[in-house]
Amino acid sequence: MLTFVTVGTFQFDALVQTVLSSPVLRALRGRGYTDLVVQCGQSDFEFVEAVAGGDTVRLERDGVRVELWKSKASLAADFRRADLIIGHAGAGTILEVLRLGTPLIVVPNPTLLHNHQTELAAALAAHLKMSSVACVVHLFLTGLTPIHSPSDLAATVAAFDPVTLRTFPPFEGSRFRALLDAEMGF
């Protein structure tokens, strides 16, 4: 099975460094996730120079086949083929993955302006709980604790239960269409 890690458009050093640490890799291997693809963005980590020019780095560590690259215009194909996604708490990433119904572990990036990622993860956790769409709630909740040591993420990977996951309501385009059409006199 394949794990896909995404840090978003910019960088998230701690997340990239952590997923490449032995405790997390061993936890992934233990759950049957033998392949790991990491979209690193501009994160600072051990292979930062090797991926800087747009190259893909492949290696094997702790029994996991790892593929590292910087970024792509669209991650849609990577999201679709992944069995587990570990990502920053970007709104776009969360919505896209929730609608696919793929297990998602969210790690808010605390370095962004006004730390809104933690806020979003908390609100979604509460919202999903209220509307009885019991999906990913426990994953979000674990994601609310910023990872201080690799063992936090390793523990989440070891403990989460993908069976309880359900999909999120699909994109409802008619709302914005109606709003703008009315505004423009159609």
Next chain:
Amino acid sequence: MGLLTIATILFLLYRLLCTLPSRRPVVKHEKTKSFAVFLGSGGHTGEALTLVSALDFSRYCPRTYIISQGDTFSEQKAAALEASKATAVVSSCPAQYTILTIPRARRVLQPLVTVPQTALISLLSCIYHITITHSPFRGRSSFADVLILNGPGTCCMLCIAVYINKFLGLAAPRVIYIESFARVEALSLSGKLLYPFVDRFIVQWQQLAEKAKRAEFHGLLV
């Protein structure tokens, strides 16, 4: 002399009054309307393109995608959306879409003290595209009928340029700001700055709409 001064002041006040935002919808009935949308990179681009993907492109033509300098991903994503919509488009509108590039007002993690300098360069570019290129002297039609903004900071520069048009009595687009789905409890910095100035201000969380009087909530839009 005194009369002239009073007349000038009254005229300037009148022009300022004309720039006030209004919730009055556009009444002109035309076959098509044009939109411009700012793609602020990353999640902003994702949300903005999701919003416009919901529109009937045969109604909205031509379309302008405004991107920040160096943001090739947003340009590719806009082109991909246009390609996916290509079958649904009517032939009455020859120039389907254009990509407009402007310098960023603030890069992610750029220290706030250096912002005035980069913001000014960005603003001049916005004024060039929105005010000068489409002025009656250049014989062009208006920039767009509606400008859709979703953040981040650079989109404020576009809004200022629209206000210059309004003040000068030039054609100006309606401005709609859609706060990111990522903003739950508090407005973003660009949201706070644009809140009093845009014609429509839309948020995607009920609790945020309760905090901001002008904000409208129509459910999750992305």
